[in-house]
Amino acid sequence: MSILLDRTNRVLVQGVTGQMGTYFVEDACKYGTTVVAGVSPGRDGAKVGDVPVFGSVRAAREATGADTAIVFVPPAAVLGGALEAIEAGCRLVVVTADELPVLDTIELKAAARANGAAVVGPNSPGIISPGKAKLGFMPSFCYMQGNVGVISRSGSLSYECCKRLTLAGMGQSTVIGIGGDPVKGTTAAEALGLFHDDPETAAVLYLGEIGGSEESFVAEYAARPDAKPVAALIVGHTAPPGRKMGHAAALIGSKAESHAAKVAMMRSAGVHVASGLSDMVETLQAALSHGMRAAQDAAA
Amino acid sequence: MMLLEHEAKQLLDSVGIQVPRGLVIRPGDGTPDGIESYPVAVKAQVRSGGRGKQGGIVRAGDRPALAAAITRLFATAFGGERPEALLIEPWLAIERETYLSVAVDGRADGYVVMYSARGGVGIEEGAPPVRYPVGAPWNFRVHGLRKALESAEPDYQWREKVIALAQRLIRTAAMRDLTTIEINPLATLTDGALVAADARVVCDEWAHFRNKAIHAQREAEKRRAEPLLRDCLNMQHMYVRLDGDIALISGGAGMTMAAMDMIADCGGRPACFLDCSPGPTSTRGYRPAFAMLDADPRVKVILVSVFGGGTQMQRVANSMKEIMAERKSRKPVVFRLDGTNVDQVPGIFARFGAHNHARLEDAVAEAVRLAGGRA
Structure with a gap:
């Protein structure tokens, strides 16, 4: 198992004839993702590699059984494209685009809720279930199939951390990039709920940063008596308050959003928080063995 | 992007929310005529918080006091920011x-x-x-x-x-x-x-693409920046100046912060947050970043740290080769590239005698050593 994405997803690519769309088709197919259709209004009948192009999501779904969309269109066109995919019945829509107005994300999230679809992103590297499929541009060699669920606010940081896990022999069930924006298609809380219900996931690694309130969800989850082990890395202890650190949500606006406050809150809830990138793997291992001891104690 | 107080109030006024009737003055405007009654509040128009606590709001009881307040507030920086305007309003009861x-x-x-x-x-x-x-x-x-x-x-x-x-x-x-x-x-x-x-x-x-006022704010923000920073902002780079001496040219907000933190944990001091991933990952994109950091006298070392997914590392390596060839500054540059197509990097780097560190820890330690810190 894994969350949201596995070998059964039949993927359509919106904006498939653009540079990113075309590159994605090649890269994702190489990884084993089942890409069945492309959508590019006005270009129906064309082909990108072996993938047929349709003029609408509905036409693509009817012809190919596609049930998952990834959107590669300019920011001004993302909302329109993603709503089309949601309302045509796609169960998962991935939006990697950054620079999306937050009101568009708010509308997107409301539509996903109303239609029972999941959205990953925006401002996200996408999602990968190692050994099964990937929806995004993450460097494939960094990943290995396994039982750690990873949730990340930052793309590049998730590549770095997953490479470290893979080198340490700790594979991943699914790695989800929830994105750097304040409103998220899938929040940390929702991702934690999915990982909690996934039998293949034994522990969760959360990669966060200063600003926002996402980390409070992680602490809430970790405090549950039935929680799976949770480890975390929070970056930005050198970030000054009041300044946006690249991501729209990475801004310390109040004391609760500072690095120290987040780490203290998470630790008191039972999250194993790494002191930095260099001890992230050991921290996750400690969380896992602590979880195993707790399970043995409960059994005994 | 934050509006100045008088811009914010103008916006509220436009949707029928009552605001004090104010007057905006710029440096050089002198003491305005036509103020009907005193006392007035003279308010520095800055974006940084805590203005009131820093003395950015002055009560003036008469015209001479107003003139003095105007001179003083225009000469004062609040959170490092000199007011570009003052707002004069009736002192509210x-x-x-x-x-x-x-x-x-x-x-x-x-x-x-x-x-x-x-x-x-x-x-x-x-x-x-x-x-x-x-x-x-x-x-x-x-x-x-x-x-x-x-x-x-x-x-x-x-x-x-x-x-x-x-x-x-x-x-x-x-x-x-x-x-x-x-x-x-x-x-x-x-x-x-x-x-x-x-x-x-x-x-x-x-x-900005659908809102002219926001577009204008963005353009004004770029115009306010120093020319070298403006070139970076025009490439969509995101920059925050810090007080250290090890500058970062990085990709991705999370990894940029992780590298900043590691520099500090290693005994060094990061000079900036500079995320170049939103811009073109070409020579054209990275050139203004080097130009700005090379010209910054506080920067002793530049650490290039990029872990790319969609960003392909052979392209970044080739850009670095071109920039190192044309660059005049002798400030040391430390490289750590990883991600898609990283296997092609050593071959490209060998052609201009650069070394690519496999681990971020090694690159950071080298940068801290070159900056004269411990490690």
Whole structure:
């Protein structure tokens, strides 16, 4: 198992004839993702590699059984494209685009809720279930199939951390990039709920940063008596308050959003928080063995 | 992007919310004529917070005091920021101060309304405001907010005014792509009028393509920047100056912060947050970043740290080769590239004698050593 994405997803690519769309088709197919259709209004009948192009999501779904969309269109066109995919019945829509107005994300999230679809992103590297499929541009060699669920606010940081896990022999069930924006298609809380219900996931690694309130969800989850082990890395202890650190949500606006406050809150809830990138793997291992001891104690 | 107070108030005025009648003056305008009565409030127009506590709001009882306040405020920096304008308003006879804001909050998947029956400068120290989650703006309900405010605001007439105002603020935020509208204090005057005595409005810069006012704000922000930084901003790089000497050219916000933290943990001091991933990952994109850091006398070492997914490392390596060949500065550069096609990097680097560190730890240790710190 894994969350949201596995070998059964039949993927359509919106904006498939653009540079990113075309590159994605090649890269994702190489990884084993089942890409069945492309959508590019006005270009129906064309082909990108072996993938047929349709003029609408509905036409693509009817012809190919596609049930998952990834959107590669300019920011001004993302909302329109993603709503089309949601309302045509796609169960998962991935939006990697950054620079999306937050009101568009708010509308997107409301539509996903109303239609029972999941959205990953925006401002996200996408999602990968190692050994099964990937929806995004993450460097494939960094990943290995396994039982750690990873949730990340930052793309590049998730590549770095997953490479470290893979080198340490700790594979991943699914790695989800929830994105750097304040409103998220899938929040940390929702991702934690999915990982909690996934039998293949034994522990969760959360990669966060200063600003926002996402980390409070992680602490809430970790405090549950039935929680799976949770480890975390929070970056930005050198970030000054009041300044946006690249991501729209990475801004310390109040004391609760500072690095120290987040780490203290998470630790008191039972999250194993790494002191930095260099001890992230050991921290996750400690969380896992602590979880195993707790399970043995409960059994005994 | 935050608006200045007078811009925020102009916006509130345009949707029919009462604000004090003010006058904006720029440096060199002198002391304005036509002020009908004193005292007045002279308010520095800056974006950094804590202006009141730093003496950025001056009460002037007569014309000479006003002239003195204008000279002094234009000569003072608040949080490192010199005011580009002053706002002169009548000194308000305030009877009561409350707090009202609407803002985007991830926990609500959209907007929240926040209200506190006690507003003013001490808002952060007092009890937290009442929070009414709205979510999508069309989900605002008058009866929902009324219920949320029942315990916080016993004066029902005031409460109804606040609710009507909040509804208008939510609609304004949605129509104008604003992520925060904060009125603090929302004041009652002794004559019973309800006035937005101070306002903070933040607009969503990514709505620039459909909002001319936001587009203009963005362009003005770039114009205010020093020329070398402006070149970086034009490449969509994101830059925050820090007080250290090890500069970063990096990709991705999270990895940039992780590298900053590691520099500090290693005994060094990061000189900046510089995320170049949104711009073109070509020579054209990285060149202005080097130009700015090479010209910065505080920077001793440049650490290039990029872990790319969609960004292909052979392209970054080739850009580095070109930039190193044309670059005049002798400041040392330390490289750590990883990610897609990293296997092609050593071959490219060998052609110009550069070394690519496999691990970020090694690259950071080298940068800290070159900057003269420990490690």
